[in-house]
Amino acid sequence: MPSMRPLDRLAKAVSPVLSPLAKPLTTPLTPQDFLSLINPLSSARQLRGVVTSVVPETTDTATIHFRPGHGWDPHMAGQWARVGVEIDGVRHWRSYSLTTAAGEDPAITVHAEGLVSDSLVQRTRPGDVLHLDVPQGDFVLPEHPRPLLMLTAGSGLTPVMSMIRTLVGRRDDADVVLVHSSRSAEDALFAEELAELSTAHPGLRVVHWYSGERGRIDLTSTDTLDELCPDWPSRAAYACGPPEMLDAAERLWHDADARHSLVIERFAPVVLDGQGGEGGVVTFLRSDREIEVDGSTTLLEAAESAGVMMPSGCRMGICHTCLTPLRAGKVRDLRTGEVHGDEGQSIQTCVSAAAGPCHLEI
Ligand SMILES: Cc1cc2nc3c(=O)[nH]c(=O)nc-3n(C[C@H](O)[C@H](O)[C@H](O)COP(=O)(O)OP(=O)(O)OC[C@H]3O[C@@H](n4cnc5c(N)ncnc54)[C@H](O)[C@@H]3O)c2cc1C
Numbered sequence: 001m002p003s004m005r006p007l008d009r010l011a012k013a014v015s016p017v018l019s020p021l022a023k024p025l026t027t028p029l030t031p032q033d034f035l036s037l038i039n040p041l042s043s044a045r046q047l048r049g050v051v052t053s054v055v056p057e058t059t060d061t062a063t064i065h066f067r068p069g070h071g072w073d074p075h076m077a078g079q080w081a082r083v084g085v086e087i088d089g090v091r092h093w094r095s096y097s098l099t100t101a102a103g104e105d106p107a108i109t110v111h112a113e114g115l116v117s118d119s120l121v122q123r124t125r126p127g128d129v130l131h132l133d134v135p136q137g138d139f140v141l142p143e144h145p146r147p148l149l150m151l152t153a154g155s156g157l158t159p160v161m162s163m164i165r166t167l168v169g170r171r172d173d174a175d176v177v178l179v180h181s182s183r184s185a186e187d188a189l190f191a192e193e194l195a196e197l198s199t200a201h202p203g204l205r206v207v208h209w210y211s212g213e214r215g216r217i218d219l220t221s222t223d224t225l226d227e228l229c230p231d232w233p234s235r236a237a238y239a240c241g242p243p244e245m246l247d248a249a250e251r252l253w254h255d256a257d258a259r260h261s262l263v264i265e266r267f268a269p270v271v272l273d274g275q276g277g278e279g280g281v282v283t284f285l286r287s288d289r290e291i292e293v294d295g296s297t298t299l300l301e302a303a304e305s306a307g308v309m310m311p312s313g314c315r316m317g318i319c320h321t322c323l324t325p326l327r328a329g330k331v332r333d334l335r336t337g338e339v340h341g342d343e344g345q346s347i348q349t350c351v352s353a354a355a356g357p358c359h360l361e362i
Pocket residue numbers: 080094095096097098108109110111112113114115116117118155158159266267268314315316
């Protein structure tokens with residue numbers, strides 16, 4: 001856990017004294033809100049972190065280091081956390097892998113490619129406050145790692161970087177081959193540090209693949225992997241990158257009868273091709289809004305385009321933060337194609353689309 005800084009100590013020390021006195025003075029703010037003016041990390045209601053530094057990595061990627069407040073759990077290498085950012089007065093949540101080694105203060109490395117990531121990369125400054133949720137996820141190092149193959153592309157390197165930083169240099173038996181694809185040498189994340197680590201530690205071999213020169217890594221046959229890492233079938237493999245790469249890796253390991261050796265981290269849900277159904281008019285009852293959408297637009301995206309404040313987290317069907325009660329109509333699960341919907345049923349809006357007109361209680 002991070003050590004307690006002077007402001008934390010002050011907030012903790014005055015809290016029992018101030019709380020009873022402050023209550024009548026601060027309504028509707030609570031004493032905790034009042035204390036969070038002294039120390040933004042002291043809120044008991046919402047986990048937060050203060051940005052300590054922002055380090056540019058490539059032209060459109062930056063690493064944001066932060067000091068989490070009370071309630072944060074130390075992360076395991078490879079885990080991710082939900083991060084909430086205020087943009088134009090609205091708080092948006094997205095998930096980001098934690099890139100530092102286990103046991104160190106956390107950081108996220110963000111590639112600017114949309115609303116929240118652009119804001120994080122371009123506007124975050126030391127001293128800013130991030131809203132947080134505790135680290136989670138199963139894409140983590142095994143307790144006794146056997147020889148490893150890490151297969152990553154683009155920002156998919158982020159969880160694996162935490163694993164490499166945790167393992168290499170700390171364990172004599174580390175045996176890691178990293179095959180990382182980026183568009184060009186300039187786009188390759190953490191390239192300098194990886195070069196230093198592999199020079200210092202023979203247990204790490206780094207293979208850069210530049211798709212701008214060679215095209216994407218071909219995983220339709222074993223030829224490329226045989227060339228880059230000949231003993232790949234005997235290694236425990238961890239893969240993170242764009243959906244097409246992960247789908248191809250799944251097929252390759254499956255055909256090689258080694259699917260059990262491959263662990264995959266996805267940044268987006270697997271949706272079935274052609275599962276977009278009829279769509280329909282979606283009504284957001286409490287917000288008094290409605291919007292007509294096609295059958296492949298998620299209810300979460302529909303709500304956000306209609307200006308409805310929606311809870312969300314991973315946006316890929318794993319965290320359940322987006323559950324919203326259905327009041328009428330049917331929805332389609334874009335991962336399975338299943339159409340369902342009973343009145344009052346909680347819907348995962350990030351992976352569901354309208355299947356005809358439907359009403360949501362929000
Ligand atoms: C477990 C997990 C871990 C993750 N870890 C990381 C990480 O370490 N680093 C990281 O950078 N991301 C990570 N992500 C992805 C991250 O959560 C966000 O999805 C990502 O930053 C995009 O969010 P956004 O708000 O910027 O994009 P949104 O505005 O939500 O847009 C979503 C997608 O739409 C596309 N898009 C947006 N605007 C346009 C446009 N104008 N034209 C064309 N396409 C567009 C982009 O491809 C974008 O990815 C992770 C996701 C998960 C689920």
